Amino acid sequence: MALILQKQMHNIITILLFTLIIQAQSHEFSKQLSPNSLGLKKQKLTHLHFYYHDIRSTTPDIVQVAEAAMTNTSKTGFGSVSVLDGPLTVGPERTSKIVGRAQGMVASADLNDFGFLFVINYIFTDDKYNGSTLSVLGRNQVLLPVRELPIVGGTGIFRFARGYMLTNTQFFNVSTGDGAFEYNVYVFHY
Ligand SMILES: *[C@@H]1O[C@H](CO)[C@@H](O)[C@H](O)[C@H]1NC(C)=O
Ligand SMILES: *[C@@H]1O[C@H](CO)[C@@H](O)[C@H](O)[C@H]1NC(C)=O
Numbered sequence: 001m002a003l004i005l006q007k008q009m010h011n012i013i014t015i016l017l018f019t020l021i022i023q024a025q026s027h028e029f030s031k032q033l034s035p036n037s038l039g040l041k042k043q044k045l046t047h048l049h050f051y052y053h054d055i056r057s058t059t060p061d062i063v064q065v066a067e068a069a070m071t072n073t074s075k076t077g078f079g080s081v082s083v084l085d086g087p088l089t090v091g092p093e094r095t096s097k098i099v100g101r102a103q104g105m106v107a108s109a110d111l112n113d114f115g116f117l118f119v120i121n122y123i124f125t126d127d128k129y130n131g132s133t134l135s136v137l138g139r140n141q142v143l144l145p146v147r148e149l150p151i152v153g154g155t156g157i158f159r160f161a162r163g164y165m166l167t168n169t170q171f172f173n174v175s176t177g178d179g180a181f182e183y184n185v186y187v188f189h190y
């Protein structure tokens with residue numbers, strides 16, 4: 001009896017050792033890192049201020065790409081989807097200095113109110129922000145005086161970004177669909 005137990009223990013130990021060797025040889029899937037190893041030191045809070053321009057008339061930077069059969073009869077244009085690539089400027093005039101672009105998708109996603117789904121990347125081109133992006137995923141209730149959209153992430157200078165954007169309408173031409181919108185952005189990043 002004792003001999004059988006001893007043999008079994010021996011087998012178990014052999015299997016365990018073998019498993020350990022295999023694990024040591026396999027590729028590593030995850031490991032803990034210190035924030036310093038990625039150069040992440042102190043978290044910063046940055047405020048950005050810019051204007052975004054929608055142009056549907058002359059040379060469009062926003063185009064409708066999809067709609068549903070019910071979109072035309074819906075009071076909110078429910079189901080329409082537009083894709084945009086519009087300039088971000090330092091001043092409210094379309095001709096003022098460009099500091100980036102907004103690229104993404106806007107969908108009418110509310111049957112009763114003007115509530116739009118925004119899935120947009122803000123790509124900055126100015127100075128130290130050149131090439132860095134912020135990603136926004138949220139609801140824009142366009143008829144409110146001030147709307148709040150969450151920042152869900154970012155790249156470059158904005159790695160690990162989180163924060164929010166406040167936006168209001170500077171002007172909107174109902175007949176052309178052209179508009180300009182002010183943005184105040186508050187973002188945590190490293
Ligand atoms: C909606 O109305 C527009 C403009 O009148 C028309 O071009 C389009 O075909 C209509 N869409 C549907 C799905 O009925
Ligand atoms: C931004 O980066 C791009 C690509 O690296 C470069 O071509 C461009 O000149 C830069 N713009 C500014 C304003 O630094």
Ligand SMILES: *[C@@H]1O[C@H](CO)[C@@H](O)[C@H](O)[C@H]1NC(C)=O
Binds near residue numbers: 173174175176
């Ligand atoms: C809207 O655009 C049309 C066409 O360009 C123009 O005639 C009209 O004056 C504009 N309305 C406002 C309020 O700017």
